Amino acid sequence: xxxxxxxxxxxxxxxxxxxxGVSIILFSIxxxxxxxxxxxxxxxxxxxxxxxxxxxxxxxxxxIYIQYFxxxxxxxxxxxxxxxxxxxxxxxxxxxRLPFTIELTLTSLIIAYIIGIPIGVVAALxxxxxxxxxxxxxxxxxxxxxxxxxxxxxxxxxGLYLKWLPLSGYSGPESLILPALTLALPSIAMIARLIxxxxxxxxxxxxxxTAWAKGLPSRTVIFRHAFKxxxxxxxxxxxxxxxxxxxxxxxxxxxxxxxxxxxxxxKSIVRQDYPVVQAIILIIAxxxxxxxxxxDIVSAILDPRIRLEEAG
Amino acid sequence: MYKSKIGIMDNVLLNARRIIEGxxxxxxxxxxxxxxxxxxxxxxxxxxxxxxxxxxxxxxxVADRLKPPSSEYPFGTDDLGRCIFSRVIYGSRIALMVGxxxxxxxxxxxxxxxxxxxxxxxxxxxxxxxxxxxxWALPPLVLALGIVIIIGPGLLNVVAAIAIVSxxxxxxxxxxxxxxxxxxxxxLAARAIGENNFNIIVRYILPNVLSPIIVLATLTIPSxxxxxxxxxFLGFGAQPPTPDWGAMLAExxxxxxxxxxxxxxxxxxxxxxxxxxxxLGDGLRDMLDPKLKI
Numbered sequence: 001x002x003x004x005x006x007x008x009x010x011x012x013x014x015x016x017x018x019x020x021g022v023s024i025i026l027f028s029i030x031x032x033x034x035x036x037x038x039x040x041x042x043x044x045x046x047x048x049x050x051x052x053x054x055x056x057x058x059x060x061x062x063x064i065y066i067q068y069f070x071x072x073x074x075x076x077x078x079x080x081x082x083x084x085x086x087x088x089x090x091x092x093x094x095x096x097r098l099p100f101t102i103e104l105t106l107t108s109l110i111i112a113y114i115i116g117i118p119i120g121v122v123a124a125l126x127x128x129x130x131x132x133x134x135x136x137x138x139x140x141x142x143x144x145x146x147x148x149x150x151x152x153x154x155x156x157x158x159g160l161y162l163k164w165l166p167l168s169g170y171s172g173p174e175s176l177i178l179p180a181l182t183l184a185l186p187s188i189a190m191i192a193r194l195i196x197x198x199x200x201x202x203x204x205x206x207x208x209x210t211a212w213a214k215g216l217p218s219r220t221v222i223f224r225h226a227f228k229x230x231x232x233x234x235x236x237x238x239x240x241x242x243x244x245x246x247x248x249x250x251x252x253x254x255x256x257x258x259x260x261x262x263x264x265x266x267k268s269i270v271r272q273d274y275p276v277v278q279a280i281i282l283i284i285a286x287x288x289x290x291x292x293x294x295x296d297i298v299s300a301i302l303d304p305r306i307r308l309e310e311a312g
Numbered sequence: 313m314y315k316s317k318i319g320i321m322d323n324v325l326l327n328a329r330r331i332i333e334g335x336x337x338x339x340x341x342x343x344x345x346x347x348x349x350x351x352x353x354x355x356x357x358x359x360x361x362x363x364x365x366x367x368x369x370x371x372x373x374v375a376d377r378l379k380p381p382s383s384e385y386p387f388g389t390d391d392l393g394r395c396i397f398s399r400v401i402y403g404s405r406i407a408l409m410v411g412x413x414x415x416x417x418x419x420x421x422x423x424x425x426x427x428x429x430x431x432x433x434x435x436x437x438x439x440x441x442x443x444x445x446x447x448w449a450l451p452p453l454v455l456a457l458g459i460v461i462i463i464g465p466g467l468l469n470v471v472a473a474i475a476i477v478s479x480x481x482x483x484x485x486x487x488x489x490x491x492x493x494x495x496x497x498x499x500l501a502a503r504a505i506g507e508n509n510f511n512i513i514v515r516y517i518l519p520n521v522l523s524p525i526i527v528l529a530t531l532t533i534p535s536x537x538x539x540x541x542x543x544x545f546l547g548f549g550a551q552p553p554t555p556d557w558g559a560m561l562a563e564x565x566x567x568x569x570x571x572x573x574x575x576x577x578x579x580x581x582x583x584x585x586x587x588x589x590x591x592l593g594d595g596l597r598d599m600l601d602p603k604l605k606i
Contacts, residue, residue: 247451
C-alpha cells in the first residue's frame with residue numbers, strides 16, 4: 001500500500017508541470033489575440049489618458065511574465081476575472097453552468113458503459129459470427145458519425161416527427177435524453193470495440209486456458225477469469241474519455257441549446273468574451289489532467305504489474 | 313555506389329511483393345475491402361466532380377428555393393435555390409483535401425519528433441515527451457478552437473489548428489516503436505559498419521516503423537474530416553459559398569423543420585466517407601500490426 005501511495009504522489013507531481021504548461025500556452029494565446037484588452041472593455045471613445053491610467057491600475061504595463069504570475073495567482077484563488085459581455089465574475093458564470101455539463105457527460109458515460117460492455121463481450125465470445133459482424137459494423141458506423149449531425153437527426157426523429165421528447169433547451173429530466181444519447185453513441189462504439197479486443201486477448205492467455213483445462217464451468221472462466229481482467233483498461237478508459245466528452249459537449253450543447261459550460265464557451269468565442277474563454281479552456285485542461293492522473297492511479301490499483309514496472 | 317543500387321532494387325522488389333501480399337490478404341478482410349471501395353468511390357467522385365454535378369456549386373436559382381428532392385434536384389435545394397446534390401459532390405473535394413493535408417502535417421511533425429525522441433533519448437526525449445504530453449492533455453477540439461481564435465476563422469486556418477493539436481499519437485507510436493528497435497542487432501551492426509545516425513534512422517529504422525504509421529495515418533483522415541466539419545458547423549471553418557459539408561449542415565440547421573434535406577444529405581456523405589477510411593484503417597491494422605492499440 002505504501003508503494004501505491006508513492007506512485008499516486010509521483011503521478012500527481014507529474015501533473016503539475018502539465019497544467020502549468022497549458023496555462024502558459026493559454027496565456028500566450030490570449031496575448032496574441034489582436035486588439036487592446038482595455039479598449040475591448042471600456043470602449044473606443046474613452047480618453048487616451050484614462051486608458052493609460054487603467055493600464056497602470058490593472059498592471060497591463062508590466063512585463064508579460066509578471067502579468068502571467070499575476071493572472072495565475074488570481075486564478076488559483078478562484079478569481080477568473082470579469083466577463084466583458086455579462087459584466088459579472090467569470091467564476092459565477094462558469095460554476096452556474098458546470099453542473100449541467102457534468103450531468104450531461106456523466107449520464108452519457110454511464111449509458112455508454114451499460115450498453116457498450118455487454119455488446120463488446122458478446123461480440124468477443126461469438127467471434128466471427130453474424131452477431132460479431134453486426135455489433136462491430138454498428139460500432140464503426142457510429143464511430144464515423146459526426147456527433148452534431150447525429151444530434152440533429154435524433155432531434156428531427158424524436159422531437160419533430162414522433163414528438164416523444166423536447167427538441168432542445170432544458171425543461172426537465174426528459175430534456176437530458178437526446179443530448180446524452182447523442183454524446184453516448186460514439187462512446188458506446190468505442191467501449192464495445194475496446195472490451196471486445198481486450199476479451200479476445202485475455203481469452204488466449206495461459207491462465208484462462210488453465211482455467212478451462214481445470215474443467216471449470218464456462219461461466220466461471222468467462223466472468224471470473226477473463227472478463228475481470230479485460231475490464232481493467234475499460235475502467236481506465238472511463239477517466240480518459242471524460243475530457244473527450246467535454247470537448248464533444250461543446251458541439252452537442254450548442255446543437256441542443258443545453259445550458260452548460262460548452263455552450264458558454266461557444267457563445268463567448270463568438271462574442272469575443274476572452275476572459276470567459278480563457279477560464280473555461282484552462283478549467284477543461286485541469287479537469288483533463290486530473291482525470292488522466294486518476295486513470296493512472298486506478299489502473300495501478302487494479303493491475304499491480306503497472307506499479308512494479310514503474311518502480312523497477 | 314554498387315552496394316546502394318542493389319539495396320534499392322531489393323527494397324523495390326520486397327515492397328512490391330509486400331503490396332501484392334497485402335492486396336491478397338485484403339480479400340480475407342471483407343470490412344477492409346468495403347472500406348477500400350468506399351474510399352475509391354469518394355476519390356473518383358471528388359476527381360470527377362464537374363462531370364457528376366448537375367450545376368455549379370454556387371449557382372443560385374431564386375425561383376427554385378427550398379425545393380424538396382426531385383428528378384431535377386436529386387437532393388433538393390437550399391434557401392438560395394442552390395442544388396444540394398451538386399454542392400455535396402463538390403464538397404467531397406474539400407473533405408478529402410482536408411483529410412489528406414491534416415494527415416500529412418500531423419504525420420510529418422509527429423514522426424520526425426518520434427524518431428528523434430526514440431533514437432537519441434536523453435534530453436531530446438524528455439523535452440519532446442513533455443511537449444507531447446502537454447498538448448495531448450487538452451481535448452483537441454477545444455485547443456483547436458483556442459488557436460482559431462488567434463488566427464481567425466477560415467477553412468485553411470481550421471486545418472492548421474487541427475493539425476497542430478493532433479500530432480501527438482504519431483510521436484507516441486513512433487517513439488515507442490523506435491525504442492524497441494534501437495538496441496536490436498541490425499542497428500548495432502549498422503553502427504559497427506560506420507553508418508551515420510541520419511542514415512540509420514532513414515534506412516534502417518524508418519522502414520521498420522512504417523506499418524503502425526500507415527495504420528494511424530489512415531485512421532487520422534476520418535477524424536480530421538469529422539473535426540473540421542464540427543468546426544465548420546460552429547461557423548469557424550469554411551465560409552459561404554464554399555460547399556463544405558460541415559458549413560452546409562450549419563446553413564441548413566435552422567431550416568431543418570421545413571427543409572430537412574439540406575442537413576440530411578451532406579451528413580450522409582460525411583458518414584460514408586469517414587466510414588470508408590475507418591474500415592480501411594481497421595483492416596490495415598489487422599493485416600499489418602494486429603497487436604497495435606490505436
